Amino acid sequence: MKAEIIAVGTELLLGQIVNTNAQFLSRECAARGIDIYFQTVVGDNEQRLLASLQLAASRADVVICTGGLGPTQDDLTKDVLASFTGRKLVLHEPSMDAITAMFTSRGIHMVESNRRQALMLEGSDPLQNDTGLAVGNALTFNGTHFVLLPGPPKEMKPMFMNYAVPWLQSLMTDEVPLYSKMLKFAGIGESNLEHQLLDLIQAQSDPTIAPYAKEGEVTIRLTTRAHSAAEGEEKLKATEEEIKRRLGEYLYADQDVPIETIVLQLLAESKQTLAVAESCTGGLLSDLITAVPGSSTSFLGGIIVYSNALKHKLLDVPMEVLEGEGAPGAVSSETAVILAEQLLVRTGSDFGISVTGVAGPSPSEGKPVGLVYVGLAQKDAKTEVFTLQLSGNREFIKQRAAKRALYQLWKQLKEN
Incomplete structure (x- = not known):
């Protein structure tokens, strides 16, 4: 009907x-x-x-x-x-x-x-x-x-x-319900994801493939008509497996949940903990994490170090790194590394994530709007830094940076 x-x-x-x-x-x-x-x-x-x-x-x-x-x-x-x-x-x-x-x-x-x-x-x-x-x-x-x-x-x-x-x-006779499944991706933009699936999308009939973008995440909804969940799963199986073959490195869930939920599940399963240090995201990353019920099991807390003075005072980033002629600056891979590593020292967490960058609307330290560094420190492992050049307004940049930080931690947890 x-x-x-x-x-x-x-x-x-x-x-x-x-x-x-x-x-x-x-x-x-x-x-x-x-x-x-x-x-x-x-x-x-x-x-x-x-x-x-x-x-x-x-x-x-x-x-x-x-x-x-x-x-x-x-x-x-x-x-x-x-x-x-x-x-x-x-x-x-x-x-x-x-x-x-x-x-x-x-x-x-x-x-x-x-x-x-x-x-x-x-x-x-x-x-x-x-x-x-x-x-x-x-x-x-x-x-x-x-x-x-x-x-x-x-x-x-x-x-x-x-x-x-x-x-x-009571009015319906032969209508067959829709059965849908959500595939959730992070670390990849909607246009790039659609490009890699374009032949499947253009040739779709049953099941249908529909991509949807949220800030920092992309969802694919697979839909078919089926009388039961088991029948629906079977009809979606081949298409789902082909999508996973092409984009498996970005697929964090086959249910409609945000990436922070999956990250916290993996941390809890491995009995590991996380702390974060935020500059340009201003607490957004911590907010995403603590919005998940039960996050206190794995999340120790976050530090918002917005000014250079607090980066130095609370997490020991040397002033010669932050300021002065020839200094890397607050928005740099060097600062991201120190922030993330100092989290491990100060909190005793297993993972430390740092985010520092330029959210806009104006450049800072001579660096362009959207330049963000994400630091990922782990006990007994080399700290990694991920350089992002994000687009959008201030709100979008903050959201995308926070989601990308979670994606990098998700990848590391899966590799571990």
């Missing part, structure tokens, strides 16, 4: 909130063989919402609306769909009883407008709201199936999963 999602709410158009509902619904529908062809966002305007419903009904088998089921006058979704279908709005007594009980239990006077949340289209199926007050609706009109869900994700998600999904599945 072809489907369209209509997210209702002026706050979405103004950018006051992010439309995470569409992301959730697209993913869950695809897993059940419902193809999302269009996503629409429309404000709290009766005429524009009616036009959106008319268009969606002309090109989709299923129209899923989120938002506009609340008690206020700008919550128009049920009213507009009632007008479109020529149906009356009637009171859903169980929902009304729940609303009344809630106000009574809290000792709050219920204003008449709250009754709107218990209204449903005549002849529709109610979708129970386990975490809120507004009842959802499901109905079929002129061959198009409509599902009305609340806007707040904490209400929308359980209503969709527990009640809308069974209703939709």
Whole structure:
């Protein structure tokens, strides 16, 4: 079945909130063989919402609306769909009883407008709201199936999963769900990765191959239709193995996780620890690491040494290395080595990562924006330095430098 999602709410158009509902619904529908062809966002305007419903009904088998089921006058979704279908709005007594009980239990006077949340289209199926007050609706009109869900994700998600999904599945006969697998890469850009897979991408039919780029990482999504995970894995196997053959040195995971998660898993498995010294990334590398639950098992901590004075005071980088005529400077391989090695001395960690560079927007020490040195020190091993020339604005350079540092540590852990 072809489907369209209509997210209702002026706050979405103004950018006051992010439309995470569409992301959730697209993913869950695809897993059940419902193809999302269009996503629409429309404000709290009766005429524009009616036009959106008319268009969606002309090109989709299923129209899923989120938002506009609340008690206020700008919550128009049920009213507009009632007008479109020529149906009356009637009171859903169980929902009304729940609303009344809630106000009574809290000792709050219920204003008449709250009754709107218990209204449903005549002849529709109610979708129970386990975490809120507004009842959802499901109905079929002129061959198009409509599902009305609340806007707040904490209400929308359980209503969709527990009640809308069974209703939709009762309509489906021969739809085969999509099965997808994510392959995660680091240390390689999207254009380079796509170039090495261009023949596979151009010749794709089933499975499909889709690359997606995030800062410092690239994801390939392999997708096929399959009745089970086992069937899906088998259909993807040959394509996945060919991609691994070509790009295995950059492939850090075959699941949708960031590289910092895999690095911490490898550190924990080998019972090794990590400390970091950051200059141009300003703590971003530490933030990525500590965002992973359980990171304290392997991550000892980080030191932000932004100024030359702190590089010298906290990690013993000689001032003659940092400053003066002929000095390598703070942005240099020499400084990166000392920072990384001093981490081992000061913290007793098994690995030390240092990052120093020019994030921009202006050059520093006569060195160009995007020049970054990553130092990787390891107990009983020679310290390595990786020279990067990164592009983008200040934020992008910091993100890419932090991710590249994690990639270099991942490579070393895999080699070990």
